Structure formats: structure tokens, C-alpha cells
Amino acid sequence: MLSTNLKYLRKQHNLTQVQLAEKLEIKRSLIGAYEEGRAEPKLVTLVKMGQVFNLPVDDLISPDLPNSLQSGSSKNKSNVRVLSITVDSQDRENIELVPYKASAGYLNGYSDPEFMEELPKFRLPMIQGPGTYRAFEIKGDSMLPIPSGTVIVGRYVERWQEIKDGTPCIVVSLQEGIVFKRIYQQEKHTALRLHSDNPIYEPYEVKLEDVVELWEAKAYISTSFPMAEISLDKLTSLVLDLQQEVKKLKVTK
Template identity: 85%
Template sequence: MLSTNLKYLRKQQNLTQVQLAEKLEIKRSLIGAYEEGRAEPKLATLVKMAQVFGLSVDELINPDLPNAQKAGGANRQPNVKVLSITVDNQDRENIELVPYKASAGYLNGYADPEFMEELPKFRLPMIQAPGTYRAFEIKGDSMLPIPSGTVIVGRYVERWQDVKDGTPCIVVSLQEGIVFKRIYQQKQETLRLHSDNPSYEPYEVGFEDIVELWEAKAYISTTFPMAEISLDKLTALVLDLQQEMKKIKSK
């Protein structure tokens, strides 16, 4: 139960009730109440607890957490597995859109049903594969040729280690917020994030900082790409330009 697990985890990390309360931004008396089973934390506090201890909410409320941790070992991957979703009048999951302006709020409200209910929602009939999907508006030029303002539709990833290297993903992390990158697995419990724009250097994010991972499955953009010029056409243009330059010089 949560009261036992919370006390166990706090002692595992050598935290006092005061120190844990500061990390959770709540009163110390609440920690005592939670550990004694006299009160239950709100969902937002529960999610923050899971993040502090590097667990999913499911694992945090596991009735036999000490034994589960011993069995799982120290190198298990701490994925957050609880999602707040919305459904339409036919009980089908919506695709919630997280506009760029709502990115900061999403880090605090991704597990809050009320926050999710306020986001714009839509469906894409062409996406038939099972799973939970969410859409994020991206900003910046780090993933060119996909332009700033594009909406990336991603499928929620429960097991990060199953994602192949080089897969484009939306990464939601405490360190960087919401970013769109290609991810590569690292041995030291980190993901290495790469931009398609070579002007940006790769960097690493630790598993403990990652809140969610969404594998990119589609994108929506109001900017149309420029038509590519074939090598033959480019050669012809260069020859025409050279001919024009010769004519100008001969005059």
C-alpha cells in the first residue's frame, strides 16, 4: 500500500520527511499523514512522488514494492505508465492536441483529467493501429526540413527500450520540456537526442528526467515543401547559365 511504500522509498533515499516535503512542494505534516495512512495524496502529488522516486504510479502503489524492487534489480527502466485520456461519444480515444503555448502547462497537467479535457481534440481515420495517440505542436528549426509550427502525432511508448535507434519521437522531460528528436539508446540509463538539423549538437537526457515518450507516426503542416531539383535538371540549369554568361562576355 502507498503508506508503507512511501516510508520505504523515503528511507531508501535517506530523505527526512522535511526533505521529501520540499521536493514535493507540500507541507511536512502531509508526508506524515500519507505514511500513517491518515490521508491520500491528490493525483498531481502522486504523479510527482513517482517522478521523485523514478517509478511509475503503478509501481508506487504496488502492494509489495520492496520485494518487487529486489526482483526487478537496480537497472529497471522507470517508465511512467499512467495516462489521462479523453474519449468521444462512441467511447473511442481522442487525439489530444498540445499547442506550443500549452507546453509548459502540459508538464504539470499531463496526468490531470481536467487539464486534458480542456485541450483541443480530433481524430485521424487513417491511423488504425492500436494505441494511445497525442499531437504536439513543435517550434524551432532543429528538425528541418520539418518546419516550425508542424503538429507531430505520436503513439505512446510504454517500453522505451523497444524503440529502435534513429526513431523520431516526442520526448517529454523535466529537463527539456517537450522536444521533437531522433532518439538513441544509451547504456547509462539515458537517451541520446539528435536533431535532423546538423547545426544542433546531440545531447543526453536521463531516464529519471523523462516523463513520456511518443513515437512519431504522422505530421500535419500548413507549409508545403519545395519541389526537389533532380541532378539532370540542375545540370541543365548550370549549362544554360554558362551559355548566358558566355553571351554576355562576347558582347
């Protein structure tokens, strides 16, 4: 029953009717009508629902979807992601910040509303738009010149197939935890290949079945400013100019 399944999935993803309507690009009143069985969505809307919940249309109209997901019998079990979010007083999604110290706990609490509620929250109006955003503090030098301690703001990726090769992403996986890398899709679509911007680090693969979440990097926040690069020729020129200035001062004396 679509009406029962839609309401169940919306609550599992912690979405309000308004938020789901925005993702589906329809009126909120239609969500209520679908959940109460007073109307049936068009095929194009059903397809969008499948994309939002990472489920095929057949599963959306399954007569026993809640039980099949809870028992793990769904054939798409590995693709089901229950994304917990928080909203402000105006029902707008927050950007939750996952500090590096909370990274380990995030793997256990990413779908736990109580864990998410305890994370710091903020908003960036200049990048707010369709989709869900989250921020992660990174550590290490594998993505230099972006330094350790930088906060990466990412948009949640519902379909990893839509990500272009070379896109910087936060990858949350059972294998590696939380890492910031450029991702490349493998031809057989069984794994993602992760590349560092720092060439001293070798690329490696993460199995798709181990990927919990994928966040496309949209912005970063850092308290460290990049050092200006001065070439040897430029440095030599500066030294010569200083020597000329010194000579002029000696002559004037």
C-alpha cells in the same frame, strides 16, 4: 490483491474496461471478472498487464499497491506514468492536440483530466489502431526539413527499450520540456541520446529518470509544402533553353 489493484490502476490510467481489454487483447467480460475476483488471469495476461501499467508482475499482486504508489515507496516509482486520456461519444480515444503555447502547461497537466479535457481533439482514422495517440506542435528548425509549426502525431511508448535507435519521437522530459528528436539508447540504459536532423545542432543526453513521456512519431501535419530543389546544372540548362527560345523568336520575326 489483484482484483483491487487492477481496478485501481485502470482508473488511474483513465481506461475503461473496454479499452483495457483491447490493450490486453482479451474480452471485456474478463476484465470485470478479474476486478470482481471471480476469475484469475493467465500468466501471459499478467505479463501484458505489467507492460500496460509499467509495473512488474510482483507489484500487480501486491497486497497494498495503491498505498505504496501514493506514498512513493514503490521501487519502480520512476517508471509509473499516469496517462490521462479523453474519449468520444462512442468510447473511442481522441487524439489530443498540444499546441506550442500549451507546452509549458502540459508538463504540469499531462496527468490532469481537466487539463486534457480543455485541449483540442480530433481523429485520424487512417492511423488509429492499438495504442494511444497524441499530437504536438513543434517549434524551431532543429528537425528540418520538417518545418517549425508542424504537428507531430505520436503513439504512446510504454516501454522505451522497444524503440529502435534513430526513431523520431516526441520526448517529454523535466529537463528539456517537449522536444522532437531522433532517439538513441545509451549502453548503460541510464539516458537517451537525442539527435536533430539539422546538422548544426549537436546531440545531447536526457536522463531516463527525467523522461515523463515518450511518443513514437507516426505522422505529421503541416501547412508548409517543401520547396523543390533545383540544382545549378538544372538551372543552367533552363537558362540555355530560354535563350534558344528567344533566338528562335527573333529568327521568325
